Amino acid sequence: MKPSIPRGTRDFSPVEMQKRNYIFDTIKKYFNLYGFEQIETPAMENLSTLTGKYGEEGDQLLFKILNSRMHESSKKEDLLKEFNLSLESSRNTDILTERALRYDLTVPFARYVVMHQNDITFPFKRYQIQPVWRADKPQKGRYREFFQCDADMIGSNSLMNEVDLVKLMDDVYTDLKLAATIKINNRKILSGIAEIIGEADKIIDITVAIDKLDKIGVDNVIKELSEKGLSNEAIEKLKPVFEISGSNEEKLVMLENILSASEVGMKGIKEVAIVLDAIGELGLSTSILEVDITLARGLNYYTGAIFEVKANVGSLSSSITGGGRYDDLTGIFGLKNMSGVGISFGIDRIFDVMNDANLFPESINQSTSVKLMFVNFGETEQNYILPFVAKLRKENISCELYPDNNKKLNKQFDYADKKKIPFVCIVGSEEMNNKTFKLKNMQTGEQSDVNLEGLLKTMN
């Protein structure tokens, strides 16, 4: 049998893990620094917990888990009926599937908050670093299994949380030496636009179309909108929105003119302005903060600020971080008035960008931390060396004894070389008699006889 792994999943080599951990550690460092506490939730959730939270598209991308032991069921007729129905259209039936793999970390977090509300002190700041699964068609920068690094604060309406998150993103990307543009928008502005032109129910079509402005141009966007059933006068009213450009402040002024009659819209503008002002005071180290009214984000649960980060380097055009504010995600689970805001770092895409642009420090291109390998000549030598290995390890020196005692020396040296182990120690009968160690520097090729003291000294 030829081995393979499911499409959209990957194995990670020691070198890749070294690089991934470099990103994980950096993100974790700032999560802790900003006061977030770590939690974990199960890989699978009840299907009912997940459905309806991500919009139609998201629901289609859920990896559902087929119920087990269906062959033992006493309701095989019902099973068969449901199965046939599900061949006709997408449907979720408990009798066929009642669990699914998590699609993101935000909804499971909302579920967690409701379930553990008595133990939580609000506002609650949590972080979570775990894989999520989406039944998407894989392509560049898109995987079916990938890690998200989420930081959310829930139980606070303050816009200072948004400010904190922008600073956090800037800190992380500055530390990673990855030039990034943080795009910010607000769902209330989008609602305002839809309200003003009198097509509140077409808000998604409108934002999707606006999003394509720089890709396909004004004319094509208008064409697409009229195909979606937008009236000509609505499109006329929408035209000023297409013209919005300039600095962040200029954009907001233009928006104010357009949305002055919309209460929600004006509120959205004000929210963005407050965040911009605060960031203006604080300053960002390397990232650029940009108001982008075309930023829509499909996830249904966002109600306020929306964030999306793109790398300024590399060939990946998709976002490497996303997030926003959700006012009532816990409501559906029975806990009202719990506004939350959060962001999610997409570590796999960050990895791709950094690898592409050669942003990893040289020092982590090594897979092993082993400093010294002892050559293994045979059983006698092996037994003689073992206590020294233990001693070195007690001194915090990472070392190993070549495990097989019947392999030729060139084989053993080859192993040390491939693993990039910097020192090899040779102990045979001669060295045992003289109580010395023959130590070879694999980089320079130099070789010398030392006693135990000398060995420890060189290794430290």
Add this chain to the structure above:
RNA sequence: GUAGGUAUAGCUCAGUUGGUUAGAGCAUCGGUUUGUGGUACCGAGGGUCGUCGGUUCGAGCCCGAUUACUUACCCCA
């Protein structure tokens, strides 16, 4: 869902207008070197050419179908 590309050794890939026994590099193993790697030289093993069917005297190559992988659009981290 729509549209392209690819499939040949463990890996990365050559393979001419269809013609004898399908090749290379890397990797593996052995040797030059039984106590010395990274360099060099010599040698060995490893293939139902993704699968099924068709055209042909003859198919890795041409045609059809199918599966897997991959890229773009949509959407997303």
